Amino acid sequence: MSEQKARVRAILRQRKDAMIPEDRLKKSISITHHLMEIIRRGETVMVFTSKEKEVNTKPLIMALFRQQNPVVVPIIVKEDVSLRLSYLRDFSALVPSTFGVPEPIGSEIPAAAEDIGTIILPMLGFDRTGGRIGYGAGYYDRFLSKHGNLRKIGIAFACQEFENLPVDENDIRMDYIITEDGIVYPGGGVRDGDQRNRNT
Template identity: 80%
Template sequence: MSEEKSRVRDILRARKDAMVPEDRLKKSLMITRHLMNIIGKNETVMAFTSKEKEVNTKPLILSLLERGNPVIVPIIQKEDVSLRLSYLRDFSALVPSTFGVPEPIGSEIPADPKDVDTIILPMLGFDRAGGRIGYGAGYYDRFLAKNPDLKKIGVAFACQEFDGLPVDENDILMDYIITEDGIVYRA
């Protein structure tokens, strides 16, 4: 399975890397609009902070903060391959950190996973059955295994869809998958 996943990741990475920055931003804004329509005004949202070639979550985070939704972001802990959580009140608190991911290092406001209603997850790829494939380190899969009751929303570009994604028992299905085309999967 891991050899197949590695092959699929290479294909999906190439698709994502082929996108031009202008298209990425335009499609990220469309994804943000779709997300804002399904996230309740009182929900506490855990959102990943995007790197360059991912769905840009800055517009989403700014929209949530403007609307008054509490926003929590993950901080990668390489030592034990886990995620530590922090509230984010100001986007400018984010600085590039582990793997180049923007994190509120030095400005942390500790958060508890029990505070999270909805989690927005990065995906390298997805299928129409709710399957998600990440980058391979398993940070989010471990977090979700410990916190199974969260509303799980995976976001990706439409070009990252892959029929028959190789998922195994450790892979947790999404409740929603959203692309620039809208909700492409709902549990």
């Protein structure tokens, strides 16, 4: 399985890296529009802070600020492969940190996982069954194994779709998956009775 995942990750990285910056930003803004339609007003949302070639989450975080949703961001703790949580209230608090990920180092406002309603996750790839493949370190899978009650929304570009991802029992499936094309996997919508924007 690990060799198969490595091959799939290599293919997906090539697809993502081939995108030009202008397309990434345009598609990231479209993803934000689709996503904000299912964010509950006032709920606390945990969002990853994006690196250069990922879905740009700055438009999303700005939209959450405007809607007055509390925003929590993860801080990578390499020592025990975990995530520490901090509220984010201003982009100026973010500085490049572990793996080049922007984090509020030195400006942390501690947050508790129990206060979070929805988590927005990065994905290297996805399939239409809610399967997600990450970058391989396992930070989010470990976090979600302890906090499985969160509504899990994966965001990615449409080019990152992969038919029948090689996922195993430790890989946690998403409740929603959103690309620039809309909600491509509305599993959480069926479960929660939220049928808005179901793209079938």
